[in-house]
Amino acid sequence: ELFLRKGRIVAALRNSVMNGFKGFDVHYQPIVDCGLEQLIGAEALMRFSMISGEDTEVISPMEFIPLLEETGLIIPAGRYILDEAAKLCCEIQQYIPDFRININVSYVQIMHGNVERDILDVIKRYALKPDSICIEMTESGFMDMTPVFCKFRKALDENHISFVIDDFGTGYSSLNHIREMPLDIIKIDKCFIEHLGEDDFSDAFVKMVTELANTIGVHVCVEGVETDRQYAIIKKMGIYYIQGYFFDKPMCIESFEEKYI
Numbered sequence: 001e002l003f004l005r006k007g008r009i010v011a012a013l014r015n016s017v018m019n020g021f022k023g024f025d026v027h028y029q030p031i032v033d034c035g036l037e038q039l040i041g042a043e044a045l046m047r048f049s050m051i052s053g054e055d056t057e058v059i060s061p062m063e064f065i066p067l068l069e070e071t072g073l074i075i076p077a078g079r080y081i082l083d084e085a086a087k088l089c090c091e092i093q094q095y096i097p098d099f100r101i102n103i104n105v106s107y108v109q110i111m112h113g114n115v116e117r118d119i120l121d122v123i124k125r126y127a128l129k130p131d132s133i134c135i136e137m138t139e140s141g142f143m144d145m146t147p148v149f150c151k152f153r154k155a156l157d158e159n160h161i162s163f164v165i166d167d168f169g170t171g172y173s174s175l176n177h178i179r180e181m182p183l184d185i186i187k188i189d190k191c192f193i194e195h196l197g198e199d200d201f202s203d204a205f206v207k208m209v210t211e212l213a214n215t216i217g218v219h220v221c222v223e224g225v226e227t228d229r230q231y232a233i234i235k236k237m238g239i240y241y242i243q244g245y246f247f248d249k250p251m252c253i254e255s256f257e258e259k260y261i
Contacts, residue, residue: 006067008050008052009050009059009063009064009067010067010071012050012051012052013048013064013067013068013071013073013077014071014073016048017073017076017077021077021080022051023048023049023050023051024046024047024048024077024080024081025046025047025048025049025252026044026045026046026047026081026084026085026088026253027044027045027047027250027251027252028042028043028044028045028085028088028250028251028252028253028256029042029043029045029243029248029249029250029251030042030243030247030248030256030260031043031100031102031221031241031242031243032241032242032243032247033240033241034234034235034239034240034241034242035240039096039099039260040096040098040099040100040241041099041100041101041102041134042088042099042101042102042256043101043102043103043104043136043243043250044081044084044085044088044101044102044103044104045061045104045250046061046065046077046081046104047061048061048064065106068106069106069107069108072108072112074106074108074109074113075108075109075112075113075115078105078106078109078113078115078118079113079118081103082103082118082119082122083122083125084253085101085103086101086122086123086125086126086128086133087126088101088253088256088257089101089126089128089132089133090126090127090128091257091261092257092260092261093128093132095260095261096260099132100131100132100133100134100162101132101133101134102134102135102136102164103119103133103134103135103136104135104136104137104138104166105135105136105137106137107137107149110148110149110152111148111149115152116151116152116155116156119133119135119156119161120155120159123159123161130159130160130161131160131161131162133161133162134161134162134163134164134184134185135156135161135162135163135164136164136165136166136187137163137164137165137166138165138166138167138170153181153182157182162184162185163181163182163183163184163185164183164184164185164186164187164221165181165183165185165186165187166187166189167187167189168186168187168188168189168209169188169189169191169192169205169209170189170191183218184218184219185218185219185220185221185241186209186213186218186219186220186221187220187221187222187223187243188205188206188209188220188221188222188223189223189224190222190223190224190244191224192205192206193206193222193223193224193225193230193234193244194224194226194230196229196230196233196234197229197230197233203233206222206234206237206239207237210237210238210239211238214238219240219241220239220240220241221239221240221241221242221243222234222239222241222242222243222244223243223244224243224244224245225242225243225244225245225246225247226244226245226246227246228246230244230246231246
């Protein structure tokens with residue numbers, strides 16, 4: 001049954017890519033400046049619904065994104081999400097001039113898709129400042145410093161495009177990444193945030209990473225902030241950016257524009 005389900009989802013993904021990305025959607029979760037308590041950006045999150053006859057099933061990103069990567073469909077789907085996110089950024093900047101959009105990139109896009117060209121294309125298409133785009137990559141998705149990956153990082157640096165390490169703390173060589181990888185923002189994984197004020201290790205880890213990042217000029221964003229207690233602790237630690245249900249959940253573009261414009 002799992003094998004057959006995988007086949008159905010892959011077929012639906014292929015069909016969607018071939019038919020104008022019908023079934024794909026982008027949701028946006030606000031990112032807030034901790035000190036000012038103001039919206040400064042959003043993360044673009046890929047969503048997919050499988051349409052079968054008259055039925056529609058929302059597929060979890062944990063299920064469909066690995067299939068996009070496995071089949072290479074992440075390359076065209078990634079271009080679609082990138083374009084949609086840049087378009088929204090352009091619209092929002094009419095009202096919030098320094099608004100930024102965070103976009104997730106897969107190692108498949110880097111290795112086989114020339115994604116740095118796609119990023120520069122949308123920046124030019126929508127007349128965005130390069131620092132309007134922040135590229136996120138999960139810590140577990142990092143590759144060794146291969147020539148292709150180094151070329152990608154160099155292209156971001158040369159064009160002043162921020163690079164964000166996502167889910168920080170869940171990989172096996174976190175501190176090594178800080179030392180060897182040029183970073184602009186560290187996003188601490190929510191598993192360390194949910195127990196703030198209750199677990200000494202979580203408190204110490206978040207404080208240590210924040211102090212280290214501030215020392216070397218790297219900003220910290222925490223995700224998964226949901227409670228007043230978590231928010232109060234984070235504000236005392238000198239953390240710049242916050243993302244989580246405490247402020248807002250991911251939402252469709254219509255809801256995002258209605259609330260923030």
